Amino acid sequence: MSKRLSKFSLAVLILLGLVVLAACSDGKTSDNAEKEGEGSSDEPLTLTFFNADGGEEKTFDDPVAKKITEKTGIKLEMDYPVGGNDEAIPLMIASGEYPDLIFAKGDIGKLIEAGGVIKLDDLIEEKGDNLKAMYGDQINRLRNSIEDPSIYTVGTYGVENAYWETSGTFQIQLDVLRELGYPEIRTLEDFEAALTEYYEKYPEIDGQKTLPLSLLGSDWRWLITVGNPAGFAAGLQDDGQWAVNDETGETSYKFLLPEFKEYFKWLNGMNAKGLLDPESFTQTYDTYISKLSSGRVLSVADQNWNFGDADKALVADGKEWRTYAPLPVTLGEEYKSQALKDYGFAGGWGIAISSTSEHQEEAFEFLDWMASEEAQILTNWGIEGENYDIVDGKRVMQEDDRERMNNDPDYAKETGVGYYVYPFPQWGNGAVDSEGQPITPNSEEQIVANYNSAEKEALKEYEMTNWIEWFPSTEELGRSNHGTVSNYTIPPGSDVQIIQQKADDLTEQKITQAILGDPADFDKAWEDMIAELEAMNIQKANEEMTQMTKDKMELWETNE
Template sequence: MKKRLSVLWLLIIAGILIFTACSNGSDSVDGEKDTDEPGTSEDNSKDIPAEPVTLTFYNEDGEEKPFDDPVAQKITEKTGVILDIDYPVGGSDETVPLMIASGDYPDLIFAKGDISMLIEAGGVIKLDDLIEERGDNLKAMYGDQIDRLRNSLDDPSIYQVGTFGVHDVPLETSGTFQIQLEVLRELGYPEITTLEEFEAALTEYAEMYPEINGEKTLPLSLLGSDWRWLITVGNPAGFAGGYPDDGQWSVDTNTGETVYKFLEPEYREYFKWLNGMNAKGLLDPESFTHTYDTYISKISSGRVLSVADQDWNLYDARYALIDAGMEERTFAPLPVTLSEDHIHHGLMDYGFAGGWGIAISSTSEHQELAFDFLDWMASEEAQILINWGIEGEHYEIVDGQRVLFEETRHSMNTDGDFSRNSGVGYYIYPFPNWGTAAVDSNGQSITVNTREQVVANQLDVEKEVLSEYGMELWIDWFPQQDELQRSNHGAAYNFSIPAGSDLQIIQQRLDDITETRITQAVLADPAEFDALWDAMVVEMEEAGAEQANEEMTKLTQNILELWSGDVE
């Protein structure tokens, strides 16, 4: 899915846990000092170009921005590389196919799920030998999880690195139902863990306050008019049904059995509830027609009581509410499920996700330099730079520890353009990164967002509400990771489905069917819901749902075998 990189650094969450990043024990990620640690001047003898070299970089999640902020300038100083970043304009569906058709590739490519097309076309190179010969930092970072970078059982080569943290631990949730802090305060801090309780709270508050700031109160608003249908309509249904986020799939992580998720009974139950919300006037009637800007504007006005969305999609609205002095109209995440019998998987541990990453093109004239750049980005020096910024400008050293300047910390939490303008946090995604649970060679968290920092960053009204619930962080409300099984397959939305395969074609058909038919079912008269849902299931079966389930199951099982460490 597309992401706005200007706010993605805010999703980078951390703990001060110590993890061992590789089997040889020579990585500073585990907190042990090593005389040959990656990122030091003794690291290797790679030459930095006498004059900076510009590498072209296609970033499928990119945006128009020059590589000239303070952090970018420091990266250039350390690597001799300037990035000329290209990004998809007006959607990315055709960008990679056009590259392949023309044979004109940038030096570096972040193609997300389209990497299989580039591999098949010979547009990207294998990285195995480069990793072995000159990838000390990457080997140390990935350690015994490096198999998760491999392409497939048939071709277990490594073509890409980066995107997701190797060791992550959540301090925040995202993508769940969220409700205004003011609603919780006004209703006396009710427990809300089921859809029934969620609906009751929205109903009661909306009856008390039919208007907010002179405009009609909207109990629940979604954004189902564009690709965000997937994250505000489709994904919340899975969380409510007790499923982890596997994109469009439901996966048994032990057996690998995989089913197109909208065939699962819990999804039907969820959307029947949402249909009832619409019939009762509790769902914003424009949820499937308004634009992103209109959606954000509504939330920014303070009259939207709840949403079901990713945090990164809401930050503009959050900043607007804070700027307008309506901090109490910002949101708290809820562990809402269909019933108490379902377990919320918002804190699910997916392990290192593998999947997406940055590749080097087969036509690049600077392949070794491009690789050295990616390897340097995995070093301790780089990880500190991209997470913390520049010493003396963004942080200082106090008693041997990095401490953010108060101005930096404040800007991180109130200025939506801070990361974009400063570069702090901007280059974490989609580049190689240690993850939010990693620590440096001095034992300090590699990310700025430790548990203590997350607490310190909370708004006063957040602290007030959390205190009333006897919690310190919002994640305290959710089932904890040690209560949930760790995923053995990562997350299915990261799988690289072969381009042009029956599976890819059928899934696209199924996605088109469900987005259209579920929208119709939600907006229909409740008496028509069951018939509409049954008709959709028949349509999915006719489109090849059973075949898709079989092929996706095989792909998942291949991933489990590929990641077992037994594949040569």
Template sequence: MNVVRKMLFVLLATAVTLSGFAEGQKDQKAATSSKTTAGTKTPITFTFFTVDATEDMPFTDPVAKKITELTGVTLKVDRPVAGDQQAIPLMIASGQYPDLIYAKGDLTLLIEAGAVIPLDDLIAKRGKYIKELYGDQIVRLRNSVKDPHIYTVGTYGVKNGIWDTDGCMQIQHAVLKELGYPKIETLDDYANALRAYMKKYPTINGQKTIGLSLLIDTWQWYIDLSNPGNYVIGFPDDGQWIVDQKTLDAQYKFLHPEMYRYYKWLNQLYHEGLLDPESFTQKEDVWKAKIASGRVLGIAYPRWGYGDARTSLIQQGMPERTYAYLPIVADKKYKSPMLKDYGFSGGWGIAISKSCKDPERAFEFLDWYCSEEAQILVNWGLKDVNYVIQNGKRVVPEKEQKWADTDPDYSKKTGVGRWVYPFPQRGTAYIDSTGNYITRTSPETIIKNYLPVEKETLAAYGKKMWIDFFPKPEELGISRHGQVWQYALPPETNAKVAEADEYIKNALVRIIMGKPEDFDKSWAKIVSDLKAMGIEEANKVVSRLIKEKVEMWSKKP
């Protein structure tokens, strides 16, 4: 009965939210009496739902205003409430859709419901910049062999430079310096460093020192609990899958015989007091506050997930409490996969719904987004405000760069970088018609923008960049299939994987907190339970999809 009541509450709340889409569309239809033509700047507002937004995103910052000035388009951004995973299914149940939708893996549900329109004809006739951006990679936007239509554009760069990394695991510069910059390559090395520093400094700034702290509250568990498990045994990020590059067969990662190693290590850390006991219950704001206090020695999370806490450390005059990025593996027989070249995977992107008030105008907007003009704007900001031209090169003034480095709200205030994801991206390695990189990221700017403490740590190890610690992309090879986490799986397979994911998340927490002497027995039960749930059937489906995708990509666009 409680479950039923809860579902009714969720449905009612979502219905109210979705009705907002309908009202927004009515308002716009009243304001826009006739269809617009290509190239027009007549004002129009598109409703845009993105499953990844975690906060309200008003389209009012300087970059957003410039986008509206150039295109006439204003976006009314909507998002799930409190990480709700049912937003897309409930949207489909209601039959009411925003104009533009970024659904990630739930794209399949929208396609099967006929909720989004194919873009093939529009691309062929009017997709000047889309064709320019994607080139021969446009085939990777196709949905599947059985349904080869293109429904989305955007989300990830087509031509990316592998010049930067957040590493597999991170540790404070202060720890490395105190310990004489030891070689830290394995999980045991990492634990030894935490152990030695915590023994010497049980408190930092008057608060208890924390060794390793995890964030696994909602979807973050995929990042902070699931992914490191395959990284430390040499497998790259394919979501919940490990893929054999020779056979292209996929396996739900927790069935792999080596996956236990990271979790057995966490079990050891937990019982020794090196792992934050609140790792399994803390919310994101609490976790970030701990990092910003300077007392968390180690994390295993990408920089994009805690950037504001890092900026806070710098603001407070504690740059030594920011992190070095390390290629940690379970033991030296493995190669860290962090610099793996995945190529362009296609997959996720922004779709135009069947309810869109003006699909041609929406397409025109997405096509413009692929242009150099748009890409420079969203990545660099406004000329002579956020960047200047010096000797033909775009340069971020020192004052502006300092603002970007020290203000957690820089992107919100300026719009720089705020409207890059999940829209089309040329990629960090793309050089535009003026000879400049299309984004602010380049090997030169990366090195230039390192903190003094980062340069000190790198110099101590005889390195110039963080990537110098890691096996090079050439050693790791280019992925033949992209990344599986970007695949749109059939709904029944998605449901099976979701069931397995929910089980494994809870099982991992229990096994990490469980008695060390029971670990092996408990891990065997996890594997047995997953097989009993039928996850091996999902292995077959994903393996087939990978092989079909590789075959489809091999054909000329």
């Protein structure tokens, strides 16, 4: 990582030298060059950008990227953590070498503490018209904390959100629904019964062993396919590793709740009955996606973005009935799925400008332009005439692009359409432009239109047009007062950060062992885990996180 950043720094120094030489040769200064795509040089200014959520090498030369450079005079040199390495930010801090732009996710607190990023308040006030218009009365959600209410980051999540689809819920193959006569599946008991009945009828699919439920608990995805579904089944919103009383701010480590024991005891039973993929805690991501793509996995508990490639592969292979339908499954009828919960603008994470960047103003102007209406249309829709057309005054995706967007996992990477939405500033899928048109192609109408033929047939049988009709509505659930704890910046080195890390390591290990163990040993295994959590002073972490949640609600003025 240090070598990569050193290369970045060298490139910037060389570029600066060329600019200075050019200015000396013609007696002109280079001030304001390249701003908004105008300047004395034909060469764009390169800004280095580290994206902690990226995982692939990519150059900034797709059609949308080129258009961004044309409009701003900026070109990005993008870098990502190698192999998902979570030590990238600490290595930057240790070396003192930073790229111009940094998306650090939850490590932003470490950068703030190290002085590695700058405060953006004055820049926003002086030249952040697009950002101010985007965030409006939710701009306080960008602020760091009660003690330090400065703004260090912008971007990551949409400001105006609409909830036309779910993600992270239990999902079941459409063919299971069809074969069983389109049953109503609301509880874990219903879910297990459907999987059992289908599995008994079809122990093999296309010559391979049928897998009723497969998880991916061998790496960081344990959190999203093992830990989080337990909370969703208990009717909790997504607060990462925490459970929050949204009225009082009281926060506790979620695995302490009795509902979590109930869920994992159910999963232990699924394993004992042979309904859980035996490789759920050892398989690699590629193996998991390969299994799903084969069509032999009947159900998952996963985020759509994590298995989307498998879904596209199934459609491309003509296996629409092997794709999945989201389910509002909970522990029992008394619990309510929070899948369509409105968190408001999440704040917290975002893109920061490094304190060592020699192009801080240009970097800020670039981020502000990315918040403009022009940029939002470009990054979401692509280029007029190439990716979309204006029909009767409205933007309409070209059919080839619409097809590739739905079925080609390389579409965004190759065209740039949709690629530069996250983690940059974004209006959100509920926003409209100055002419009242949706700012993204992902309107509810388009989502419904994009359903494959099997989905449409299954929905018709259930007398629905959209899967969300199964779920409690966004209006019914209301907006979260505290946002989501999963986006809070926990102070590095704090008691809560240290205790949570120990607790996370413990629960991942112990819960995995309990799931795979003998059902007769489950209660004892769970009791031992709770005792270890209490011994590491998990209650102190609860108290600190409760105060942090209450402070966040005060900062956002949602505690009244």
